[in-house]
Structures are given as C-alpha cells and as structure tokens.
Amino acid sequence: MYLLSGDILEPQRKKIINEIKEEKYKKVIVASTQVVEAGIDIDMDLGFKDRSILDSDEQLAGRINRNASKKDCKVFLFDCDRASTIYGKDKRYQHQQKNKELYFGFKEILQKKEFDRLYEKVFEDAKKDDWTDSSKLKSYLENFKRFDFSSISQEFQLIENNNAESLFIPVEIPIPDGYSSKDLRTIDLLTDDQLMISGEKLFDRFIDLIHNKDIDFIRRQMDLKKLTGLMSLFSISVYPNLLKEIGDKLDVEKSKYGYQYLSHWESCYNINSGFNLEMAREDVLL
16 A cells, blocks of 8 residues: 655655556555646556546546556545635636536536536636736736736746745655766765765755855856755645644754755654654654
C-alpha cells in the first residue's frame, strides 16, 4: 500500500511511481490526494474517488485502464466529504452546485465527455460586463488597454496560492538521476558514506552562497540557480495552518531565506507517509 500526497517529497513520489510501473508487487493499493490527478503516470484497475469538480473526476478516471487494454476496470464516484473546502472558490465548482442540469447530469457528462456543457456556463459568466470584477473578461481587457500589467498579474492567476509557503525538510535523499556524485562531492553536499545528498549541508551551502559577496555576481546567480534546483527535491508547499502546528520545530534564523526550515523534522515528519501531527503534538507535551 502506497500513499501519494503533497506532503511527500518529489524523489519519494518518483520512487513509488516507478515501483508501481515496474510491478514490484502483484497487488497494489494507492491512497492519494489530488496530486494523482495530474502528472502521475500510473495505470490502475480500479478507482474510488469522492466527487469534486468534473475535471478532477475525469483526471482520476485517466489513471484507470489508461490504454483501454484491460477488462473489468471501473471507477467509482461517491459523495462523502465537502468538496467546497478545497474547490469552493472555483467557478466550475460553483456552477456545478447551483445549476441543476450540471448537478444531476454529472454522470452523463462524464460518460459522454460533454465537458463543454460546464464550460459554456463558466464562459457565459466570465463574459458578463463588469470591468470591476477581476474574474470577468472585461476586467482583463480594460487593464490590458491601460497597460496596467500589475493588475493583470495580480488578478489573472490560474492557480491561487492561498498564502502557501515553501517548507524545506533537511532529510537525506539518494542521488537522483542526472546529478553527478563527483560534482556534489566537490561542493560538499553528500553524506559521509557518499551515497546520499544531505539536506542540511545543502541548505547551509545555500546560505553561505547568499552571504558570499566575494565571487562574481553572475557566477553567484548561476550557482544559486543550481542549488535551488536541488532544493526543490527537499521542499513542499504548505499552508499557514500547518506552519502553525509545527511552528516550534522551525528554525527561525534559517527561515529568513525564502523557505521555512523544518529543523526538527524527525518528530513530525516521515519520508514515506508525510506529516504525523499527532506525533508532533505528543512531542510538545513530552
């Protein structure tokens, strides 16, 4: 049984996906959040999903019998949790909920792939004249005419960040494909056995480079870009409520460089399963 979620670091997600594709085990169960809906290349036989927006339901179906080469593959949709918690501000979800044709016809839309029925409603709403409403097309066009690119950048967002921040978890991970152990050893990023990348060493090197004013500016920017590429393997996006839960385990000084630094990760985080906040709370009490 595997777990895929936004809490799982990218190297671990890739490892899980590879093991599924290579059929390491005869039978596999994958429990997942929305991360499975896009960019996850797996092919399962059965899918179970809580209803949300039609696009997400269709994306999950795309992970089942991907090549239409198997028999008796099914997707089951049920209505259990409140999807509004996640999708409440999404125009597609709002139209699904208030339009009876869409709400009661979701099964037919999915079966016949008639997603235009949803998007016609969304586009109709977006085209209504109201240049003060940033979600409307007219607002975008008016800002464009005035060359108000600042407003366009602020209002026209495909994905709302919801005040999410990058959290750096200084674990140790195997050297990924495409990275030279020799190069990593040269800048002292490897563990003592030379088999893993040390997240702690990586972040310290990142801070040193930021404060190093002795090297050429262009060279320093190039080196920083290389390091931040590696740092993405140790980072996840988290919301303020989670940061509040783990606040006592963050390093305040190291959290001044664009990342929240989870120094005491062992007491609340597991590489295979993500956060265990119950364990974190017990740690505080102890």
